[in-house]
Amino acid sequence: MRIFNVLGILFYAGILILIGIGMIVFAFNLLHPQDIFSFLEYLQSTMSTRAILGLSGLLLILISYSFAQLILGRMEREKTIAFKNPSGVVTISLSAIEGLIQQFVNFMPELKELRPDVIASKKGIIVNVKVSLRMEANLPELTARLQELIKTKVQEVLGTEEQIIIRIHISKIISQEERDRRKKESIKEEHTIPYGGFGRV
Amino acid sequence: MTRDESRTELGAVKIYKSAIASVVDIAANEIAGVKGVGTTFFSRLMLFFGKEHTEIKVTIDPRFEISIDVPLVIKYGYNVPEVCIRVQENIRVALEKTTNLSVKTIDVHVQGIAKEADK
Numbered sequence: 272m273r274i275f276n277v278l279g280i281l282f283y284a285g286i287l288i289l290i291g292i293g294m295i296v297f298a299f300n301l302l303h304p305q306d307i308f309s310f311l312e313y314l315q316s317t318m319s320t321r322a323i324l325g326l327s328g329l330l331l332i333l334i335s336y337s338f339a340q341l342i343l344g345r346m347e348r349e350k351t352i353a354f355k356n357p358s359g360v361v362t363i364s365l366s367a368i369e370g371l372i373q374q375f376v377n378f379m380p381e382l383k384e385l386r387p388d389v390i391a392s393k394k395g396i397i398v399n400v401k402v403s404l405r406m407e408a409n410l411p412e413l414t415a416r417l418q419e420l421i422k423t424k425v426q427e428v429l430g431t432e433e434q435i436i437i438r439i440h441i442s443k444i445i446s447q448e449e450r451d452r453r454k455k456e457s458i459k460e461e462h463t464i465p466y467g468g469f470g471r472v
Numbered sequence: 473m474t475r476d477e478s479r480t481e482l483g484a485v486k487i488y489k490s491a492i493a494s495v496v497d498i499a500a501n502e503i504a505g506v507k508g509v510g511t512t513f514f515s516r517l518m519l520f521f522g523k524e525h526t527e528i529k530v531t532i533d534p535r536f537e538i539s540i541d542v543p544l545v546i547k548y549g550y551n552v553p554e555v556c557i558r559v560q561e562n563i564r565v566a567l568e569k570t571t572n573l574s575v576k577t578i579d580v581h582v583q584g585i586a587k588e589a590d591k
Contacts, residue, residue, distance in 0.1 A: 358560035359577035430553040
């Protein structure tokens with residue numbers, strides 16, 4: 272896997288260097304637009320060059336995709352809670368816990384949107400939650416209830432006595448008027464018939 | 473594809489890693505609270521083309537000891553560590569019963585928590 276990483280880095284470095292050289296050459300007027308145009312024309316002239324070009328493009332997409340997957344996969348792997356037992360290691364992806372917390376929107380009607388971010392640190396499990404609320408909610412009561420719910424559920428699911436710190440950040444409060452307006456708009460949009468008024472006098 | 477091989481009087485018996493992975497898959501899914509074995513984009517792509525590809529990783533060391541890596545999706549409402557321990561135990565029993573090979577480690581990776589109705 273390390274070889275693959277090195278190859279990937281070299282590949283991207285090579286491409287960036289080539290682009291850089293191309294730009295410098297172009298800036299010094301050593302390369303004319305006609306040269307590029309004639310090269311592109313040559314590439315499109317025969318079936319074989321077109322096939323090579325297409326396949327190279329496909330290969331580039333595949334390389335980029337696998338490299339991105341590798342990096343993202345590693346990032347995901349790093350975000351885990353792990354514990355050992357006699358049979359082996361159990362790792363729980365923090366995104367799994369985030370997914371679990373996200374489902375709380377369904378339990379509390381006052382919540383419009385909930386975006387959790389879970390961090391495992393030495394202090395314990397830190398849960399940062401960004402929420403959008405409806406206007407009629409009592410904020411201290413609601414946030415306390417939400418904190419309690421998240422804490423209980425996370426402890427229940429993980430079966431851990433580890434400290435869970437829950438930080439709630441209210442990012443948006445949607446008023447009743449705004450909600451009504453949005454509702455009306457969506458109803459209006461639903462009933463609009465395309466070209467409904469077309470041809471009418 | 474490497475495989476575990478043992479010789480009898482009549483000939484060689486080869487157990488492919490994919491067969492071991494299938495045993496692991498079945499044993500894991502037997503436990504209440506397991507939604508299924510985790511998938512990746514690649515395995516879904518392979519399935520789309522009609523070829524099954526499991527994300528269960530099987531490693532056999534020179535002493536014929538097996539190490540397993542299982543990505544899992546757990547059902548919402550279950551205690552994750554408890555389910556994982558039961559999965560590990562069930563996999564160990566199933567592998568020892570079906571292949572007679574000794575299991576070194578069974579590493580479980582919980583990829584997600586899904587509702588009953590989620591696909």
